Structure formats: structure tokens, C-alpha cells
Amino acid sequence: MLRIVDESRLGEKLSPEQLLAACHEGRPLTAYLGKQGSQFRVKAWDLGNGHLEVTVSRLTEWHEAEWDAVAIEGHLDALVRDREERADELRAKHAEQAARRAKRQVRQLCKAAGVDTLLTLTYKANQTDLALCKAHLKEFNRRVLRVLPDFFFVAAFERQERGAWHVHLATRRIPKAIADRNEANGYKVKSYDVIRRIWRSVVGDLGGNVDVSRRKFTSGKTAAQIASYIAGYIVKEFAEGEKWSNRWTKYGDPGCEILRKPTVLGELDSLRGAIELAYSLTHVTQSVVVSRMDRWGDWFTLHAEPLPRGVTRLC
Structure with a gap:
């Protein structure tokens, strides 16, 4: 591994093109060679609701290389040409x-x-925009908020084989019935009938439906399982769609700090010690649902989620 650093802009991540321009301007550049380190950094995300994610990654040790300005310029010039050829x-x-x-992120x-519910908004017409x-x-979110003020969802967009778009929503706490605002006697209607009616009013002549079969499929699923399910659409659409187009969004207040940064718990001298630290963070009320290490022993990840109420681990 090789890293070129502009000593006048430390802390900035510069592209090879920017570094080559800096070299031509005569700014001081330094080359560093990296090798596999012996320490492991442990980071943890406490996501609330009993969810925990921990990663362990091997650190890279960097040492200054004895490269002069000519060698650095030659390397950067070759790298820029290679990037153009492999654009x-x-x-x-x-x-x-x-x-x-x-x-x-999703x-x-x-x-x-x-989240505890998954719904799908579809079009009857072949709506490809x-x-x-x-x-x-x-607009659908704006109208739903009139009847469900705490409505929140994470949405992933997916294109059907015929070309029409539909939207997968991961949401939560949808009541079984909603009071009809047009009825003075407080008559209640099924919440999913209301949600479907709102979506159809938004799309108009294009025709719309709210598929609740996914709701039935995810009934009893944990937030982690629903999260994994909807996150799968993200990767699929990034691979198939226009590059850098937004394929997911969120609406409403999730009731949590969504941009939490991980807590760095330290750097340990052995992979075993780092993994033991990761497991020590779990509680008897949590179940470890993901425990995975790469074949080279350079990284490890652990995901824990809450056990059903009243259930605890034996150890």
C-alpha cells in the first residue's frame, strides 16, 4: 500500500489529480508505505432499542518512504493515466x-x-419517472401526517421488470384503526384502508395500491430483520440504476439521533482480545444475530438485537 500526502494540507483527502497538481506547483509531498499492522481497532454503535453493532478492524502501519519529488511525480502521473483508462x-x-x-445507514x-412493519406502494400504470x-x-407523507401525526418511515425505491417504480416502506406502530375525521360519532376505519386511500388520492389516474402482504410477511419480524430486508433493495438499485441517484429516503422523526458516530473503544494487540471485547458489550437480554470474520482475520463484525420480552440468555 502506498499513500502520498500533501504536507501543506494535512487531514484532507486529496485525489491523485489534486496531488499531481500540487506536485507541479512545487508543494511538499511525502510518500508513505503501509503494511499490515498487529493491532486491532474496536468500534461500537449503540443504536438504542437494544440494538448494538461492533466492528473490529486491523490497523495499517505507515512508514515514510525515501522517495524524492521526481519519483512521487512519476508515480502520480502513471496513476492518473491509469484512472483515465479504467474510468x-x-x-x-x-x-x-x-x-x-x-x-x-438504512x-x-x-x-x-x-421499525416493525413493511409496506409497498405501487402503481397500476407503468409509471417510469x-x-x-x-x-x-x-405528498403521500404530507397527507398521512394529517391522520397519523407521528408517521415515520424509511423508503427504498425499486424498479419493476416492466419499468414501473414502486416504494418499499419500513415503518412502525401503525394502529389497527384510525378515527374517520369526517364522522362526528368517532367511527373508526382500518388504518391500512386509510393509507391505501391516501396513496390512491395522490397518484390519481395512474392508479395505486398499498401491498400489505409484506406487512403480513414481516409480522413478528424484528427491527433488525426488517432493516436487513429493506437494505437489500438499496444495493440492488445502486447496481442497476443511474450512478449516484438517491435510491432511499426517510420522512418523519425517528425519535433518535440518526447520525450517531461509533464509539472507538480502543486498539488491542490481538484479534482474540478484540473479539472478546466485542462480546463483552452484549447483555443477557440481547441475542447475537451476526458474528462474522473475514478469511484473513483482518476484520470482525458483531450485531446484537433484543430478545423477546421475558427471555434472557443462559450465559
């Missing part, structure tokens, strides 16, 4: 990285918000 490949790689980041947001779909979703 399509690099764009695909960056899109994949963006998809993974989006997947993690997964953690769903856990932190405590993503911008229009997003506009419909925004």
Missing part, C-alpha cells in the same frame, strides 16, 4: 462503495427507529 471500472467500484454505505436507522415517484411519496 468505467472505477465508477462502478465507487458506486458499489456508496451502496454499502447507504445499506449501513440498516442502522431502521434499528434505531424500531423516478422524480415523479419521489414527488408522490412526499
Whole structure:
């Protein structure tokens, strides 16, 4: 591994093109060689609602290389030419990285918000305009808030085989019935009938439906399982859609701090010690649902979620 650093702009992440321009301007650049380190950094996300995520990653040790300005310029020039030749490949790689980041954000947001229901908004017509779909979703949220003031959801957009868009919603605490605002006697109607009626009023002649079969499918599923389910659409649509187009959004107050940064718990000298630390963070009221290590022993991840009420681990 090799890293070139502009000593006048420490802390900034610069592209090879920016570094080459800095080299041409005569700014001081330094080359560093990286090698596999012996320590492991442990980071943890306490997402609330009994959800915990922990990662363990091997650190890289960096040492200054004895490269002069000519060697650094030659390396950067070759790197820039290579990036130009592999532009399509690099764009695909960056899109994949963006998809993974989006997947993690959606997964953690769903856990932190405590989602418990999955719905799908569809069109009867072959509605292929993503911008229009997003506009419909925004208006749908505005109208639902009139009858469900605490309405919150995370949405993932997916294109059907015929080309029409539909929207998967991970939401929570939808009541069985909602009072009809037009009835003085407080008559109540089924909440999903109201939600379906609102979506149809928004899309008009395009025709719409709210698929509650997913609600039945996810009935009894944990927030982590629903989060994993909807996050899967994120990766799929990043791979198939226009690069950098937003394929997910959220509406409403999740009731939590959604941009929580992980807590760095320290740097340990052994992978075993780091993994033991990760497990020590779990509680008897939690179940470890993900425990995975890569084949080279460079990283480890652990996800824990709350056990059903009244159930505790034996150890």
C-alpha cells in the first residue's frame, strides 16, 4: 500500500489529480508505505432499542518512504493515466462503495427507529419517472401526517421488470384503526384502508395500491430483520440504476439521533482480545444475530438485537 500526502494540507483527502497538481506547483509531498499492522481497532454503535453493532478492524502501519519529488511525480502521473483508462471500472467500484454505505445507514436507522412493519406502494400504470415517484411519496407523507401525526418511515425505491417504480416502506406502530375525521360519532376505519386511500388520492389516474402482504410477511419480524430486508433493495438499485441517484429516503422523526458516530473503544494487540471485547458489550437480554470474520482475520463484525420480552440468555 502506498499513500502520498500533501504536507501543506494535512487531514484532507486529496485525489491523485489534486496531488499531481500540487506536485507541479512545487508543494511538499511525502510518500508513505503501509503494511499490515498487529493491532486491532474496536468500534461500537449503540443504536438504542437494544440494538448494538461492533466492528473490529486491523490497523495499517505507515512508514515514510525515501522517495524524492521526481519519483512521487512519476508515480502520480502513471496513476492518473491509469484512472483515465479504467474510468468505467472505477465508477462502478465507487458506486458499489456508496451502496454499502447507504445499506449501513438504512440498516442502522431502521434499528434505531424500531421499525416493525413493511409496506409497498405501487402503481397500476407503468409509471417510469423516478422524480415523479419521489414527488408522490412526499405528498403521500404530507397527507398521512394529517391522520397519523407521528408517521415515520424509511423508503427504498425499486424498479419493476416492466419499468414501473414502486416504494418499499419500513415503518412502525401503525394502529389497527384510525378515527374517520369526517364522522362526528368517532367511527373508526382500518388504518391500512386509510393509507391505501391516501396513496390512491395522490397518484390519481395512474392508479395505486398499498401491498400489505409484506406487512403480513414481516409480522413478528424484528427491527433488525426488517432493516436487513429493506437494505437489500438499496444495493440492488445502486447496481442497476443511474450512478449516484438517491435510491432511499426517510420522512418523519425517528425519535433518535440518526447520525450517531461509533464509539472507538480502543486498539488491542490481538484479534482474540478484540473479539472478546466485542462480546463483552452484549447483555443477557440481547441475542447475537451476526458474528462474522473475514478469511484473513483482518476484520470482525458483531450485531446484537433484543430478545423477546421475558427471555434472557443462559450465559
